[in-house]
Amino acid sequence: MADEKNYITPQGLERLKSEYAELMHKERPKVVETVAWAASNGDRSENADYIYGKRRLREIDKRVRFLTSRIENAEVVDPLKIRTDRVVFSATVTISNEEGESLIYQIVGEDESDVKLGKISWKSPVAKALLGKKVDDEVVIKKPQGDETVVIEKIEAK
Numbered sequence: 001m002a003d004e005k006n007y008i009t010p011q012g013l014e015r016l017k018s019e020y021a022e023l024m025h026k027e028r029p030k031v032v033e034t035v036a037w038a039a040s041n042g043d044r045s046e047n048a049d050y051i052y053g054k055r056r057l058r059e060i061d062k063r064v065r066f067l068t069s070r071i072e073n074a075e076v077v078d079p080l081k082i083r084t085d086r087v088v089f090s091a092t093v094t095i096s097n098e099e100g101e102s103l104i105y106q107i108v109g110e111d112e113s114d115v116k117l118g119k120i121s122w123k124s125p126v127a128k129a130l131l132g133k134k135v136d137d138e139v140v141i142k143k144p145q146g147d148e149t150v151v152i153e154k155i156e157a158k
Contacts, residue, residue: 006074008074009076009077009078012112013071015112020068035049038050077089087133088132090157093106093107094155095139096151097148098150102153105130107120107122110123125141125142129142130152135154136152138151139152
C-alpha cells in the first residue's frame, strides 16, 4: 500500500496538509507539555494526565505517520485541468436512477470521500461503475440489495 498512488484533488491535499500542521504544531506540543508536567509530579502509575497524555501522543504520532505517507504518495488531479467527455477522477457526475431521482456525485480520493456531501471514493462500487462512461450511457451499479440501473445526465469539472 505504501507504493500505491493516493489520487486526490487539490482541496483534499490541502485538508491533509492542514490536519498534519494542526497536529504537529498545535496539538502535539500541548500534549507534550502536559505529559512533561504530569511526569514532574512524581508517581506516574496512577497519574491520569500522564497516562492519557502518553496514549494521546501515540494516537497523534500514528495519525501523523499516516498523513505523511498519504501526502508523500499523493497524486494530485485537478478537475479544472481535465477536458474529456468521459467520467474521470475528480469529475462531478449527475445521474438519474430508475425512480427519476437525480443524484450528483464527485469522484474523489479515499481521504476526501463524504457521501453526505456527494463525494465518493474512486474505489467505491458506484464510482467504479461510472468511470469511463459518457453522457446518456446507461450504467449498472452493483449494490448489496441488487443491481441499479442509472443514466448519466451530465459530467462536469468543478
